Amino acid sequence: MFYIIGLGLCDEKDITVRGLEMSFRRPHQMAAVKGCSRVYLEAYTSILMVQRERLEEFYGKQLIIADRDTVELESDEILRDADKEDVALLVVGDPFGATTHPDILLRARSLRVPTQVIHNASILNAVGCCGLQLYNFGQTVSLVFFTETWKPDSFYDRIKENVDLGMHTLVLLDIKVKEQSDENLARGRKIYEPPRYMTIPQAVTQLVEIESLRQDNILSPSNTLVIAVSRVGGGDKHERIVSGTLSELNGHPPEAFGEPLHSLVIVGKRVHPLEIEYAQEFAIDEENWRRVAETVYGCALD
Amino acid sequence: MFYIIGLGLCDEKDITVRGLEMSFRRPHQMAAVKGCSRVYLEAYTSILMVQRERLEEFYGKQLIIADRDTVELESDEILRDADKEDVALLVVGDPFGATTHPDILLRARSLRVPTQVIHNASILNAVGCCGLQLYNFGQTVSLVFFTETWKPDSFYDRIKENVDLGMHTLVLLDIKVKEQSDENLARGRKIYEPPRYMTIPQAVTQLVEIESLRQDNILSPSNTLVIAVSRVGGGDKHERIVSGTLSELNGHPPEAFGEPLHSLVIVGKRVHPLEIEYAQEFAIDEENWRRVAETVYGCALD
Numbered sequence: 001m002f003y004i005i006g007l008g009l010c011d012e013k014d015i016t017v018r019g020l021e022m023s024f025r026r027p028h029q030m031a032a033v034k035g036c037s038r039v040y041l042e043a044y045t046s047i048l049m050v051q052r053e054r055l056e057e058f059y060g061k062q063l064i065i066a067d068r069d070t071v072e073l074e075s076d077e078i079l080r081d082a083d084k085e086d087v088a089l090l091v092v093g094d095p096f097g098a099t100t101h102p103d104i105l106l107r108a109r110s111l112r113v114p115t116q117v118i119h120n121a122s123i124l125n126a127v128g129c130c131g132l133q134l135y136n137f138g139q140t141v142s143l144v145f146f147t148e149t150w151k152p153d154s155f156y157d158r159i160k161e162n163v164d165l166g167m168h169t170l171v172l173l174d175i176k177v178k179e180q181s182d183e184n185l186a187r188g189r190k191i192y193e194p195p196r197y198m199t200i201p202q203a204v205t206q207l208v209e210i211e212s213l214r215q216d217n218i219l220s221p222s223n224t225l226v227i228a229v230s231r232v233g234g235g236d237k238h239e240r241i242v243s244g245t246l247s248e249l250n251g252h253p254p255e256a257f258g259e260p261l262h263s264l265v266i267v268g269k270r271v272h273p274l275e276i277e278y279a280q281e282f283a284i285d286e287e288n289w290r291r292v293a294e295t296v297y298g299c300a301l302d
Numbered sequence: 303m304f305y306i307i308g309l310g311l312c313d314e315k316d317i318t319v320r321g322l323e324m325s326f327r328r329p330h331q332m333a334a335v336k337g338c339s340r341v342y343l344e345a346y347t348s349i350l351m352v353q354r355e356r357l358e359e360f361y362g363k364q365l366i367i368a369d370r371d372t373v374e375l376e377s378d379e380i381l382r383d384a385d386k387e388d389v390a391l392l393v394v395g396d397p398f399g400a401t402t403h404p405d406i407l408l409r410a411r412s413l414r415v416p417t418q419v420i421h422n423a424s425i426l427n428a429v430g431c432c433g434l435q436l437y438n439f440g441q442t443v444s445l446v447f448f449t450e451t452w453k454p455d456s457f458y459d460r461i462k463e464n465v466d467l468g469m470h471t472l473v474l475l476d477i478k479v480k481e482q483s484d485e486n487l488a489r490g491r492k493i494y495e496p497p498r499y500m501t502i503p504q505a506v507t508q509l510v511e512i513e514s515l516r517q518d519n520i521l522s523p524s525n526t527l528v529i530a531v532s533r534v535g536g537g538d539k540h541e542r543i544v545s546g547t548l549s550e551l552n553g554h555p556p557e558a559f560g561e562p563l564h565s566l567v568i569v570g571k572r573v574h575p576l577e578i579e580y581a582q583e584f585a586i587d588e589e590n591w592r593r594v595a596e597t598v599y600g601c602a603l604d
Contacts, residue, residue: 006423008318008421008422009421010320011320012319013318013319013320013323014318014319014320014421015318015319016310016315016316016317016318016319016422016423017314017315017316017317017318017319017322018312018313018315018316020319021315093427094423094427094428094430095430096427096428096429096430096431096436097427097430097436099435102430102433102435102576102580103576105580106576106579106580109583114538116537116538117431117535118535119310119311119316119423119427119428119431119534119535120310120318120422120423121308121318121396121421121422121423121424121427122423122427124426124427124436125395125396125398125399125421125423125424125426125427126396126398126421127398128396128397128398128399128404129398129419129421131404133401133404134398134399134426134442135441135442135443135444136441137441137442138440138441138469139437139438139439139440139467139469140436140437141437142437161467165441165463167440167441232421233419233420233421235418236416236418274404274405274408277408278404278407278408281411
């Protein structure tokens, strides 16, 4: 059996009891559960709050690191013998959060390897912590790091579609976990740069930049309400939620947004007064938060 | 502290290790974790695959059943003394899946009770099991039981918005877990009908009925592809995924869709060939599935 197991959002304890039992033999677990012969850990776990060693200690098992390229390109190695023994791939969040996971499941299917998915929380539902109703979200968009010469802006069309309908938009911010410098790339040296995570001010800057190029008037620095979230589910010590206008967030010190990974929510015009009230707790300027909600979004607040 | 803890989608083992440690004192857990003095279980757990007794046995703790009305109307009783001791509310899926949970968190905040949310999988991300990319979903809609005289159709406008953009739509089907007959209601007798769950054929019938009334031509019995899912995450024994056209699903025996709770996904026109390929495995008629994807959705399949 090939198990693909969601780890949830924060640390080693966000795995479900089912996921833990299926992948690791531990004394308090049902004797019938057979531990896996190989357990892969997708490298994006660098965005978990814990190190691999702590995961290994908690799970009582050595983990094999697999970056996303490996999962994509060397899936046959991961799936080796999984028709005869149990193999698990641990991924951050929910197994269906990333496009590469259906691919490996399809491959398993074609190799006649039985599969099982263990679900977990992902940012797509946990973002509800900001107080906005999940029902009121449109499509999710990803924002990649701009370079001098490459500023892909198709996300803007997706945001526009949501904005036109009055829906909220979850914007996932880029991470670069296995980048090579131009020199190392040219010389074929497998030396990687330290991981980079897009910050909230970077994201806001890129959004405003594309708005000023496209001028469809869907984002306004002082009249668009947004909510930044990080380390959702990490409890008081880790989770940060900050709400305000685009320019308020841009002027806020980057460290106030907490540790990566960050996401940003653009509030849609169909917002309900209760959603505004909930997110007011996180506002940089409560008074301005309410003022914009009332005057720009037409919210009738008490 | 007031904990609101997601149970996930299937049974007692879908709780996360963190959630388990926070709500229950169990021998293998950190001694520092103090069990909660009261643990409420939201009554919608009837949609879990397990009985309360099995949950109590697994958790080693008696549970107090709270229906959604109680959570909404008697939140102060649930929150009683939570500033001095630990109280937990267990809910199916993720705590932010239902509108009543932000409400009780807001109430806790106004009572100065500290809160913590333990996230888990919900249908909103786990629906990815059908093979459609979560990024390609628009807003989620709920479909309520029609009666002779009450056929609310605002969901149709939401579906139309998604269809016009080519997005997939997750349709959540109604459940009635605490219904009174007209007679019992009139006599003020607190006697409740057995729970009712909308079936996939019922949902399809209602969708087609509203389409024929509104005639916006967004749903077609033979040309709209849909995917029915039930008991997501329950493994081979429980999970069911069935894909086909609206009329194929309507003509399929209701028991083929598995046990409740059911959800339905309407496939949007932006569908990617890989999504079609993945969901083909679940098709009532694979050939027709591919034919409609190619001719109606314009998918270029191999």
